[in-house]
Amino acid sequence: xxxxxxxxxxxxxxxxxxxxxxxxxxxxxxxxxxxxxxxxxxxxxxxxxxxxxxxxxxxxxxxxxxxxxxxxxxxxxxxxxxxxxxxxxxxxxxxxxxxxxxxxxxxxxxxxxxxxxxxxxxxxxxxxxxxxxxxxxxxxxxxxxxxxxxxxxxxxxxxxxxxxxxxxxxxxxxxxxxxxxxxxxxxxxxxxxxxxxxxxxxxxxxxxxxxxxxxxxxxxxxxxxxxxxxxxxxxxxxxxxxxxxxxxxxxxxxxxxxxxxxxxxxxxxxxxxxxxxxxxxxxxxxxxxxxxxxxxxxxxxxxxxxxxxxxxxxxxxxxxxxxxxxxxxxxxxxxxxxxxxxxxxxxxxxxxxxxxxxxxxxxxxxxxxxxxxxxxxxxxxxxxxxxxxxxxxxxxxxxxxxxxxxxxxxxxxxxxxxxxxxxxxxxxxxxxxxxxxxxxxxxxxxxxxxxxxxxxxxxxxxxxxxxxxxxxxxxxxxxxxxxxxxxxxxxxxxxxxxxxxxxxxxxxxxxxxxxxxxxxxxxxxxxxxxxxxxxxxxxxxxxxxxxxxxxxxxxxxxxxxxxxxxxxxxxxxxxxxx
Numbered sequence: 001x002x003x004x005x006x007x008x009x010x011x012x013x014x015x016x017x018x019x020x021x022x023x024x025x026x027x028x029x030x031x032x033x034x035x036x037x038x039x040x041x042x043x044x045x046x047x048x049x050x051x052x053x054x055x056x057x058x059x060x061x062x063x064x065x066x067x068x069x070x071x072x073x074x075x076x077x078x079x080x081x082x083x084x085x086x087x088x089x090x091x092x093x094x095x096x097x098x099x100x101x102x103x104x105x106x107x108x109x110x111x112x113x114x115x116x117x118x119x120x121x122x123x124x125x126x127x128x129x130x131x132x133x134x135x136x137x138x139x140x141x142x143x144x145x146x147x148x149x150x151x152x153x154x155x156x157x158x159x160x161x162x163x164x165x166x167x168x169x170x171x172x173x174x175x176x177x178x179x180x181x182x183x184x185x186x187x188x189x190x191x192x193x194x195x196x197x198x199x200x201x202x203x204x205x206x207x208x209x210x211x212x213x214x215x216x217x218x219x220x221x222x223x224x225x226x227x228x229x230x231x232x233x234x235x236x237x238x239x240x241x242x243x244x245x246x247x248x249x250x251x252x253x254x255x256x257x258x259x260x261x262x263x264x265x266x267x268x269x270x271x272x273x274x275x276x277x278x279x280x281x282x283x284x285x286x287x288x289x290x291x292x293x294x295x296x297x298x299x300x301x302x303x304x305x306x307x308x309x310x311x312x313x314x315x316x317x318x319x320x321x322x323x324x325x326x327x328x329x330x331x332x333x334x335x336x337x338x339x340x341x342x343x344x345x346x347x348x349x350x351x352x353x354x355x356x357x358x359x360x361x362x363x364x365x366x367x368x369x370x371x372x373x374x375x376x377x378x379x380x381x382x383x384x385x386x387x388x389x390x391x392x393x394x395x396x397x398x399x400x401x402x403x404x405x406x407x408x409x410x411x412x413x414x415x416x417x418x419x420x421x422x423x424x425x426x427x428x429x430x431x432x433x434x435x436x437x438x439x440x441x442x443x444x445x446x447x448x449x450x451x452x453x454x455x456x457x458x459x460x461x462x463x464x465x466x467x468x469x470x471x472x473x474x475x476x477x478x479x480x481x482x483x484x485x486x487x488x489x490x491x492x493x494x495x496x497x498x499x500x501x502x503x504x505x506x507x508x509x510x511x512x513x514x515x516x517x518x519x520x521x522x523x524x525x526x527x528x529x530x531x532x533x534x535x536x537x538x539x540x541x542x543x544x545x546x547x548x549x550x551x552x553x554x555x556x557x558x559x560x561x562x563x564x565x566x567x568x569x570x571x572x573x574x575x576x577x578x
Contacts, residue, residue: 004084004127011080016135018073023139025066026280027147030273032059034151038269077132085124092116092305098313101384102343110193115308118188119301126298133291137284144281151274158259159252159278163285166248170289173237175296180234182300187227194220246286252278314343315386315404323406330395331410331491331522333358333381337390340380349388350376352545358538363523365533367566368542374526377542378494381524382411394492412490414514416497418481420469425454426461428469428480432488440487448483449512450476482514493518495525495532530570539563 005012032055040052093116104112148156198207198216207213253275260271334357341349351373358364366374379385380392383399391398399407412432420428429441436444441461445451453476457463469477478498485493495514511532525532533539534553541549541556541563549556549563556563 004088005080008080008084011076015073015076015080015132016139018069018076019132019136019139020143022066022069022073023136023143025062025069026140027143027277028062029059030147030276030280032062033276034267034269034273036269037272038267042268073132073136081124081127081132084127085120088123088127088305089116089120092120092309095309095311095313098316099308099311100314100343101379103311108193108196110196111189113196114185114189114192115304118192119185119304122185122301123298123305126294126301133287134295137288137291140284141281141288144277144284148274148277148281151270151277155256155259155274158255159281166244166285166289169244170292173240176237177234177294178296178300180230180237181298182303184227184230184234185301185304187223187230190223191220191227194223242286248282252282315383317403318400321401321403324394324397324402324410325406326409326491329410329491330360332360332395333364333492333522333524334393334396335377335380335390336393338380338387338392339389340376340385340387342376348545350545351380351387351542353390354542354545354547355390356540356547356550358522358524360522361520362537363518363525363535365525365527365536365539366542367527367530367533367539367563369566370528371544372542373545374528374542375496378496378524378526381492382413382494383407410491411494412485412488412492413494413496414478414481414485414498418469418477420465420472420477420480422464422467424459424462424464425457425480428465429461429484429487432484436487441483444483444486445480447486448479450479450483491521493521493523495523495527497527498525530567541566 036052036055040048040055043051096112096116145156145160148159194216198220207216256275256278257271335354338351338354339349340351354373354377356364366377368374376385380387383392383404386400391400393399394402394407394410421431426438426441429444430436433440438461442451445454454460454463463471465471465477465480469480472480481498498514525536527533536553538550539553539556540547541561543562549559549561551559557567
């Protein structure tokens with residue numbers, strides 16, 4: 001965690017200096033109190049009004065100056081803590097954007113949300129207040145102990161003799177708190193997952209169709225009760241520690257008075273100054289012990305955050321990678337001996353020794369049964385993964401030698417489940433081209449045959465689409481995704497099962513909407529429904545991760561191989577081509 005503060009060394013030193021100055025000024029006050037009692041009130045000549053007035057004035061100045069330094073230190077500490085947290089939040093989100101797709105397919109969305117939002121918020125108080133508190137209290141303790149020794153080393157030893165016992169109790173509670181807080185964060189993550197699954201549009205619909213609302217309530221309620229029990233345990237242990245420390249600190253002044261009585265060498269002013277210093281020591285010492293518990297508990301949350309930050313992205317720009325210019329790219333795609341295995345997947349690779357070429361402007365269909373590697377191949381072409389062996393090229397250049405940002409500008413994608421945000425239609429379209437004008441939006445939607453439908457909505461292009469586009473039909477969502485791809489004007493278009501979830505009429509409409517988008521550009525069509533393959537320039541057939549056939553539809557039918565078998569079994573074999 002301390003690495004988070006490395007860029008703020010200068011500010012930390014300034015804050016530390018302010019803390020030392022404030023603590024030093026505070027340590028002067030007990031000595032002034034001693035002199036007021038021993039010299040101003042009970043001196044040899046009786047009360048000395050002038051001395052008392054002067055000492056009082058000095059005390060007021062010292063108090064005001066110390067308070068001002070404390071306010072400045074608090075302001076700088078808070079600003080630094082918030083800067084650190086902003087960088088941690090943004091850094092975590094940015095890092096997650098670069099992680100491999102296998103991370104997201106293997107991790108529940110609610111778990112990710114819990115760590116990015118909940119865990120980061122949980123450690124905010126630690127970063128913003130705990131570190132400055134440790135510095136301030138540690139400096140106060142050191143300066144106070146030095147002053148106590150200056151007054152009476154014997155009374156000082158008596159005062160601190162029980163602190164090791166308090167420190168031992170604190171360490172025991174800290175270990176317990178860390179385990180409890182780890183359980184609290186896990187329970188919160190589970191509640192986030194349950195809420196994300198059951199309170200989405202699809203989750204609510206599923207629960208109502210099957211009459212399972214009570215099941216969701218039981219799941220959420222059970223986890224909520226578990227969280228409440230854990231938080232009670234955390235609170236009780238913290239309160240027990242606080243009560244124990246308070247008892248120690250309440251007893252110690254009496255112990256000092258008794259020790260002073262036995263010794264018989266301390267003046268009233270010295271005793272007053274010493275007990276003032278003692279109170280000044282015990283408060284920060286107690287806070288240090290309680291902060292140690294909080295700090296130890298916070299490490300459990302930090303571990304959850306850094307568990308994600310320690311993950312390594314599987315795709316990154318090579319040193320010397322160059323930006324590709326879309327306007328000069330022809331769009332020829334080539335795979336040369338590509339083998340790829342997903343992380344954590346044992347057994348056969350997802351793709352094995354695949355070589356193929358899609359020439360500029362060709363429409364290539366990638367077909368095969370489920371699990372044959374079709375989508376993985378499309379992901380490799382777009383460099384969402386890097387191959388374990390072999391290479392993928394665009395116009396003869398290895399995609400790993402191109403910057404990811406410029407490479408992304410070459411591709412447009414229409415997937416089986418189009419991703420639409422809970423925003424307006426215009427905002428969803430501009431995700432592909434933020435600078436698009438209204439006229440460009442309308443032209444793209446007209447080409448995708450969805451403009452008329454949008455204009456029938458009450459707010460037109462300013463209409464909200466709902467969560468994941470829930471206010472639109474499946475065909476409308478798909479055509480909106482096509483319009484977004486048209487707006488992006490990609491050199492290479494990837495259709496990943498773009499019509500597999502649609503009924504026949506919606507599929508026909510989407511095929512018509514795709515026609516202007518396919519003209520003159522390289523297109524990769526991933527599908528297990530073969531109507532699209534009939535009009536492809538070339539068909540690549542995958543089976544168990546291997547390329548087993550390639551050719552035109554007619555050529556492959558004539559060969560009578562695996563494609564012909566797939567075609568005979570396909571329920572849409574007689575469907576009209578694009």
